[in-house]
Amino acid sequence: MSRNAAFKLDAWPLALVRRLLPCSCALCGGAGEAAVCAPCAAHYLGGAGARCRCCGNPVSRADALTPCAACQTERPSYDATIAAADYAAPIDGVVLQLKFGGVLALAPWCAGAIRTAILAQSGFELPNLLCPVPLGPGRLAERGFNQALEIARPLSLALGIPLKARLAIRALDTRAQSSVAPDERKRNIRNAFIVAPDALDLVRGQHIGIVDDVMTSGHTLNELAGTFKRFGAARVSNLVFARTPPH
Numbered sequence: 339m340s341r342n343a344a345f346k347l348d349a350w351p352l353a354l355v356r357r358l359l360p361c362s363c364a365l366c367g368g369a370g371e372a373a374v375c376a377p378c379a380a381h382y383l384g385g386a387g388a389r390c391r392c393c394g395n396p397v398s399r400a401d402a403l404t405p406c407a408a409c410q411t412e413r414p415s416y417d418a419t420i421a422a423a424d425y426a427a428p429i430d431g432v433v434l435q436l437k438f439g440g441v442l443a444l445a446p447w448c449a450g451a452i453r454t455a456i457l458a459q460s461g462f463e464l465p466n467l468l469c470p471v472p473l474g475p476g477r478l479a480e481r482g483f484n485q486a487l488e489i490a491r492p493l494s495l496a497l498g499i500p501l502k503a504r505l506a507i508r509a510l511d512t513r514a515q516s517s518v519a520p521d522e523r524k525r526n527i528r529n530a531f532i533v534a535p536d537a538l539d540l541v542r543g544q545h546i547g548i549v550d551d552v553m554t555s556g557h558t559l560n561e562l563a564g565t566f567k568r569f570g571a572a573r574v575s576n577l578v579f580a581r582t583p584p585h
């Protein structure tokens with residue numbers, strides 16, 4: 339064995355690697371191989387109530403097939419939303435660890451949760467192309483990765499739907515929506531996106547699935563969906579890991 343080979347972890351016995359690199363559940367801290375252990379996944383993802391098929395907000399079971407009152411009053415630019423979980427403790431910790439802690443191993447787990455939520459919704463029409471919500475160049479340079487793209491990659495594989503990472507691009511480097519007052523968010527994100535010039539033919543007449551980690555006010559997804567619609571998309575669905583419940 340060469341000297342370098344001795345330092346390649348994949349040449350080591352798996353049991354030894356596990357001892358050296360302990361993996362723990364992001365929610366309970368218990369040891370295990372999965373990013374989130376099975377009991378935590380079942381506890382925090384299972385049993386979610388019905389959601390509005392359009393915006394993903396909670397509705398009573400009886401209303402689940404019709405858009406919620408807010409969506410009936412003002413129809414969003416997107417047509418459907420799948421959310422795997424509410425953005426609330428302790429699930430928000432998964433997003434924070436992924437986004438700000440750089441625990442990229444959580445992204446495939448989030449993708450798996452979105453896939454499960456898709457399969458659980460009867461009659462959900464699958465998109466024919468996926469794209470992540472793009473980050474502005476400033477934020478991408480700061481963070482080093484786009485968490486939405488990290489989730490979109492394994493989701494694309496799991497669903498067998500092609501991914502176009504640069505289908506949309508940021509035309510404006512807007513302030514983070516979380517740093518803007520709620521009543522300013524719509525304006526902050528307006529005209530923030532364009533369809534990439536080399537992707538115009540990919541959008542026309544297609545059903546685009548926009549992937550993101552968290553949907554809060556929905557303004558960002560609405561703006562991006564509106565952009566796709568202006569460029570001829572037939573349908574837009576949001577595929578998000580967590581949805582912030584309304585106040």
Ligand SMILES: [Zn+2]
Pocket residue numbers: 363364365366367368374375376377378379
């Ligand atoms: Zn756990």
Ligand SMILES: [Zn+2]
Pocket residue numbers: 390391392393394395405406407408409
């Ligand atoms: Zn709704």
